[in-house]
Structure formats: structure tokens, C-alpha cells
Amino acid sequence: MANISIGVVGAGLIGRKHIMKIREHPDFDLVGIADVNSEGVSAQYPGVPVLRDYREMLDVARPQAVIIASPNQIHAEIGIECARRGVDFLMEKPVTDTLAAASALLGEVRRNNVRTLVGHHRRHHEQVKAVRRYIHDNVIGNLVGVSAIWAAYKPDKYFEIAPWRTQPGGGPILINLIHEIDFLRYTTGEIVAVSATSSNRQRNFPVEDTAGALMEFEGGCIGTFFASDSAVSPWTTEQGVGEAAEFPFSGESSYRFIGSQGSLEFPSLVHWSQADGDQNWNKPVISQRLFASFVDPYVAQLDHFRDVVCGTEQSLQTVEDGARTLIATLAVAEAAQTANRIDLRERYEAVAAGSHSNTTRKAS
Ligand SMILES: NC(=O)c1ccc[n+]([C@@H]2O[C@H](COP(=O)([O-])OP(=O)(O)OC[C@H]3O[C@@H](n4cnc5c(N)ncnc54)[C@H](O)[C@@H]3O)[C@@H](O)[C@H]2O)c1
Known part of the structure; x- marks a missing residue:
């Protein structure tokens, strides 16, 4: 070749x-x-x-x-x-x-x-491929929900060198959550609706510093997401996976996928289940660490x-699939502004058909 x-x-x-x-x-x-x-x-x-x-x-x-x-x-x-x-x-x-x-x-x-x-x-991490496979193979039964956090403290300098980051579009929803939304779409399935709220209470910039989103997935799974760039925690994918030296490795899981027969943490791939398939809250839930190798994504x-x-x-991930991640992310920002629940299905169809929705806010 x-x-x-x-x-x-x-x-x-x-x-x-x-x-x-x-x-x-x-x-x-x-x-x-x-x-x-x-x-x-x-x-x-x-x-x-x-x-x-x-x-x-x-x-x-x-x-x-x-x-x-x-x-x-x-x-x-x-x-x-x-x-x-x-x-x-x-x-x-x-x-x-x-x-x-x-x-x-x-x-x-x-x-x-x-x-x-x-x-x-x-999408190219082995841990991501593994968690997707485990979910699709029903290792934790029917996926009931997912609970996730992306929280880190961006230093003042981050905003001083690029003041656009203090303005709408420059905050954790469009800069950071977009990666997580893509990860969720890839591992969990299509997001069909979102609701959200946001706050700028920590930094008082025009852009949000903290947001909470509720996501409804095709098939009925419900997801909650907490995102903040003004809170100290070991719970970001960057720290959990250790993909870049500038974000020191924590190894901590920021995602919990919860199913009818067990749960899975990501990226640690700790699998929680009940012995002998006995689903009963009066019986112990035990853990086992699954394994995936690390590659440079x-x-x-x-x-x-x-x-x-x-x-x-x-x-x-084609351009059309990338556009779906953009649609879902812009909708979280819009939902936080308008306090509406936004159904994404018509928007996916409109972009795929070559016409676009009224939502023209920019991603930064
Ligand atoms: N996947 C990831 O991990 C990741 C990480 C960072 C950035 N990004 C994305 O990559 C893109 C670039 O981000 P960045 O952080 O590298 O930005 P950057 O500002 O560091 O780099 C952009 C470069 O484009 C050049 N440029 C500007 N206008 C141009 C033009 N008309 N023609 C040719 N070159 C032009 C600039 O001179 C600059 O060198 C953005 O879309 C960003 O969202 C992705």
C-alpha cells in the first residue's frame, strides 16, 4: 500500500x-x-x-x-x-x-x-470501547441510568489569556461537556431529549461556571450530569484516564452506568453485581475489576x-454523527437558558435533511 x-x-x-x-x-x-x-x-x-x-x-x-x-x-x-x-x-x-x-x-x-x-x-480509547461493549452485551442487564460528573478548577490565568472564555459559549457546557456528550452517545445510545440548569455563582462571568443536565436516551435510560469548571475534584475523564500530562492522573471514576443486573464504573471498569444473579437489596453487592489496555487515542x-x-x-464518526453531538450540546446550553425540556429528534432530522433548526448559537 x-x-x-x-x-x-x-x-x-x-x-x-x-x-x-x-x-x-x-x-x-x-x-x-x-x-x-x-x-x-x-x-x-x-x-x-x-x-x-x-x-x-x-x-x-x-x-x-x-x-x-x-x-x-x-x-x-x-x-x-x-x-x-x-x-x-x-x-x-x-x-x-x-x-x-x-x-x-x-x-x-x-x-x-x-x-x-x-x-x-x-472514542478511540480502549477503556471507552470496552465500556461500550459491556453495555451493548448487557453485562449489567438493561441500562437503567447513568450518573456522571465533570468537575475541575480552571485557574484564573485560563480566563485572563483568552477573555472569550468568560462569555457565553466559552464555558464548561460547550468546551468540556461536548466531549462527555459524545462519549455518552457512543457508549449509551442516542440522546433524545435534554433539560438543564446552570449557574455563574462562583465566578460571576457572563458564561456559566456550573451546570446540571438531565438526559433522556433512546430506549429509556435516564442520565444526570453535573459539570463545573470552578470546583476541585478528581472526577473528570481526563484525570480518570490519564490521557494527557497536563491533567494529572487520578484513576477515579467519574461515570456510573447502572443496570438491572449490575453497575459499571468508568474509567476504572469496576463491575458491581450480586452473587448468583440474586437481585435483592438485602443481599451484598460485590465488585470485580474488568480490564482494558491503554493506547494513545x-x-x-x-x-x-x-x-x-x-x-x-x-x-x-462521520460529519453527520458529529453534528448530532453538536445538536445535543447546544441544546443543553439552550435548555439551561430557557428552562425548557428540548426534544432533539426533529433537530437531528433537520440537520440530516440539509435544513437546520432555529438554534444557531455558536460552539466555542
Ligand atoms: N480533540 C482535542 O483533544 C482537541 C483539543 C484542543 C482543541 N481541539 C479543537 O481543535 C481546533 C483548534 O484548537 P486549538 O486549541 O489547536 O487552537 P489554536 O488557536 O491553538 O490553533 C489554531 C491554529 O489555526 C491557525 N489558523 C487560524 N485561522 C486560520 C486559517 N484561516 N487558515 C489556516 N490556519 C488558521 C492559527 O494560526 C492557529 O495556529 C478547535 O476546533 C478545537 O475545538 C480539539
Whole structure:
């Protein structure tokens, strides 16, 4: 098999991580980078063509595939340009900033039949695949509910260096909860409705610092989620899994999946059940630790993208699926603002059909 020629648009925080993984990967050749800061980026990657304009990079380097790691606001236009040229792409999350943009991108992807993958990298963790498998194989019986927390304390500097993070769209719902919602959709099933409440009591910024969401899943499972970026806890997926050095490992579980025959903690994969299948609150509930290996999710994501581009695997997350995660996340923010229960089914259908809902709030 010939190597896949690949370009990267946006060599910022995550773009540079992708470039590092691409250069270490035996099946990809990095043929070009596009970044508006072409001089600075060029100095970091001697020998690789770096262009200011992504269209020029596509013209000059002619990559077979592209990773789009630009700011959210231009995800759609870059994806549309790639699709029109027949270039397969991996789009960083969120798939786009608005539902209208997601709908336009999806239309162009379909017209040109390009292969896509959205960069919700958590889907590539072995622990995530394992918990999904255990739930789907009914290891804990019928899934009755899920209870989850994402709570960490972001230091003042985080807001000082990027004041947009203090404004609506820059808070824990659209920055952090979007990953958790994608994880829940992948492991538990489709979210069909959400209700939520939020507060800015800790920091007094225009954006929320804390939120609570109630999620209804297809099949009837009920989920509750507490999210805060102004509370100290070991309960975030980042800390539990230990996927990045900047978020020190806790190994603690922030998720509890609760079924008719047992429960499962994530990411520790502790399985709780009653001996001899005897379901009775007067009898002890015992635990056993299941096992899943740890892989670098960005490398696993790149391996999967290779297989998607080669046509040997179905994409784990197409643009349409990424748009569903965006719909559910935007709806949590909207529900917290309006105190309404929001049914998502019509919105999923509208984006899939190429028209979009009235909800045009931006994801940051
Ligand atoms: N999956 C993850 O773990 C993860 C982590 C961080 C960020 N992200 C996502 O990745 C994307 C980038 O985030 P980031 O934190 O790396 O941002 P960043 O600001 O660090 O990097 C963005 C880069 O894009 C460049 N850029 C801006 N406009 C451009 C244009 N028109 N053409 C080409 N390049 C342009 C900037 O110069 C910068 O180098 C966002 O969508 C973000 O949500 C994903």
C-alpha cells in the first residue's frame, strides 16, 4: 500500500499534536501545512511546505487527506473546500460552530462522496470501547441510568489569556461537556431529549461556571450530569484516564452506568453485581475489576483515519454523527437558558435533511 499524503490546516495546540503523530506514523506522508501564521510555523517544520492560505496548500501539496485543526468558525468552509476537491478529512471537534454550518458541510460531503472522521478522540480509547461493549452485551442487564460528573478548577490565568472564555459559549457546557456528550452517545445510545440548569455563582462571568443536565436516551435510560469548571475534584475523564500530562492522573471514576443486573464504573471498569444473579437489596453487592489496555487515542484515531481513507473501515464518526453531538450540546446550553425540556429528534432530522433548526448559537 502506498503511503497516504496528508495535509494539516491549523498548526496550533492540537494541530501540532497531529503533526507529531503523523510524522511518527509509517503510513502517512506529511505533504503540506496551512496556517495564517505561516512564518512561525515554517520555522518549526523545515522541509515541509507551509502556506498561509489553505486553498493554496491544497493546490500545491495536493494531499489525499487533510486534518482540519483550525478555529471552529472556519471548520465548515475548509471542510467544504476539501469535499469539493474530493479530499477526505478528519475534522477536529466540534464539527462546526453552528447547526447551519453543519448542515451545509454535510450536504457538500454527500454530494462529493468524501470520507470523513470527526476528532472526538475519546472514542478511540480502549477503556471507552470496552465500556461500550459491556453495555451493548448487557453485562449489567438493561441500562437503567447513568450518573456522571465533570468537575475541575480552571485557574484564573485560563480566563485572563483568552477573555472569550468568560462569555457565553466559552464555558464548561460547550468546551468540556461536548466531549462527555459524545462519549455518552457512543457508549449509551442516542440522546433524545435534554433539560438543564446552570449557574455563574462562583465566578460571576457572563458564561456559566456550573451546570446540571438531565438526559433522556433512546430506549429509556435516564442520565444526570453535573459539570463545573470552578470546583476541585478528581472526577473528570481526563484525570480518570490519564490521557494527557497536563491533567494529572487520578484513576477515579467519574461515570456510573447502572443496570438491572449490575453497575459499571468508568474509567476504572469496576463491575458491581450480586452473587448468583440474586437481585435483592438485602443481599451484598460485590465488585470485580474488568480490564482494558491503554493506547494513545490520537495514534489510534490516526490508524482508524488511515483505514477510513483506504475504505477498509466505516468511519467511527462521520460529519453527520458529529453534528448530532453538536445538536445535543447546544441544546443543553439552550435548555439551561430557557428552562425548557428540548426534544432533539426533529433537530437531528433537520440537520440530516440539509435544513437546520432555529438554534444557531455558536460552539466555542
Ligand atoms: N480533540 C482535542 O483533544 C482537541 C483539543 C484542543 C482543541 N481541539 C479543537 O481543535 C481546533 C483548534 O484548537 P486549538 O486549541 O489547536 O487552537 P489554536 O488557536 O491553538 O490553533 C489554531 C491554529 O489555526 C491557525 N489558523 C487560524 N485561522 C486560520 C486559517 N484561516 N487558515 C489556516 N490556519 C488558521 C492559527 O494560526 C492557529 O495556529 C478547535 O476546533 C478545537 O475545538 C480539539
